[in-house]
Amino acid sequence: MLNLKGFITATLTLMCSSAALFSPLAKAQQPPQGYLYGVGVGVNQEIYRGYKRRTIPLPLIGYRGEKLSVYGPFVSYQLLQHNNLTLNAKLAPRFAGFDDSDSDVFIGMAKRKNSLDGGLGVQFRQQNWVIEADTLVDLLGNSKGQESKLSVGYGWRFGPVQLEPKVGISYSDSKLVDYYYGVRQSEASANRMAYRAGSAFNYNAGFSLSNPLFGGMTRLGVEHHWYDNSISDSPLTDRDRGFSAFISWSTFF
Template identity: 45%
Template sequence: MIKILTLTLCIFYSGSIIANANKPEQSSESHSAATQQASNKEKQRGFLYGMGIAFNQEIYQGYNKRIIPIPFIGYQGEKLKVLGPFISYDIASSDNATIAVIVAPTFKGFDESDSDVFIGMKKRSSSVAAGIGLRYNWHNWKANIANTHDILSKSNGHIITASLARTFNKGPIFIEPSLTLTYQDSNYVDYYYGVKQHEQLASRVAYTGQSALNTSLGLSISTPIFFNGFTRLSTQYTRYDSSITNSPLVDEEASLSVTLLFSRFF
């Protein structure tokens, strides 16, 4: 099985932030200039490419961590944004808010070769989710809500994600702490963390997953100063709902992921 990783690629707009790299501190006037530069950069269109590496801790038993290279190619247009398998198309917008159709892979799943705890269990497959997202920007605040559903009928799961972030900048360095709440319905949780009656063993009891609400704290540091592109280092700590951590397949209550990405327009 191809090793898969739970991560969120947050660089649809990685080419859209730019600032004055020559001044370590900014007055209100220079800050306004940097904001205007960022606005102009956000209008850049065209194809982009990038590469990265991701580290992720797993909460499944015996399936501790993975390090995965991330090559990608994408496109940023006025309404259409593509980053590898992640697609977003804006269908309505105002000065601060945008509604978009979104399509994204669900990087989840396992088979028997991934860990001894999965021996005798049916493979759980990754899938593709699609739905509607709302983005709202106000000054340096960003709010996002996404409502998606498994369109390949692997889990038939439903996911709602809400996040709030605040951007701070020090010259050309941008720091963004964030808080994310993720609701996963019972179909999703039962598919990826449940154990069917015919899959139970003495060491692995049957388990029916219920809906979950997970909480994540994130921090990203990004800059446009390297190689005429955009570099982003992100880390995210996720605390899982008890309906997930009570699964006999799970032996951790939280996970940590770290992703380093570089992107550049052709």
């Protein structure tokens, strides 16, 4: 079983020591501040049997200030900044639930609810590199689980266009994984055996693209996900990888 405290400590140590790998460059341009609005949509290729994709429309009403950032349902508040290292408090929705109308494989199962996660995130920036580590817990007590993420990205700018490839790894504890991919004894059937899922390491790679269009900022993100055996071995799933994509447009009032 992973020692989560040790994982987080090692992550923070890695991020702090990363500064020695890069020489300083000019400071990043400060983003504009104020109230913003826009629209967005996310599409996730689900790995559940018979559930092809999840589409999430998001009206975006938000605010970007010196410390507070609100982008639709995603909220971040800067708690501490030292040189290129920033500590943030975060809120983020978890769109991962299902009910028996989503697929035949869920018939006879209790509903799994979407949730709201909260926790801390650390970000380190140096030159064009961005290293981020987050640990979030289920604030609504649906899964009672938690997830930790580590990602590394590198940004290129081509005129007004910003491109950032990124790779990452996440650790989900057994409570989180079992809630969304486990099958309780009371839910077992002839076509769906009982299954208790353990913790999972998942991996992802993708890119984001930003471009000022139509008087605002358009963002596109695409990721490929590889899932741990504790997820792909579930009787609810039929593959071990999938894609997700997000596109949004926003502008300041």
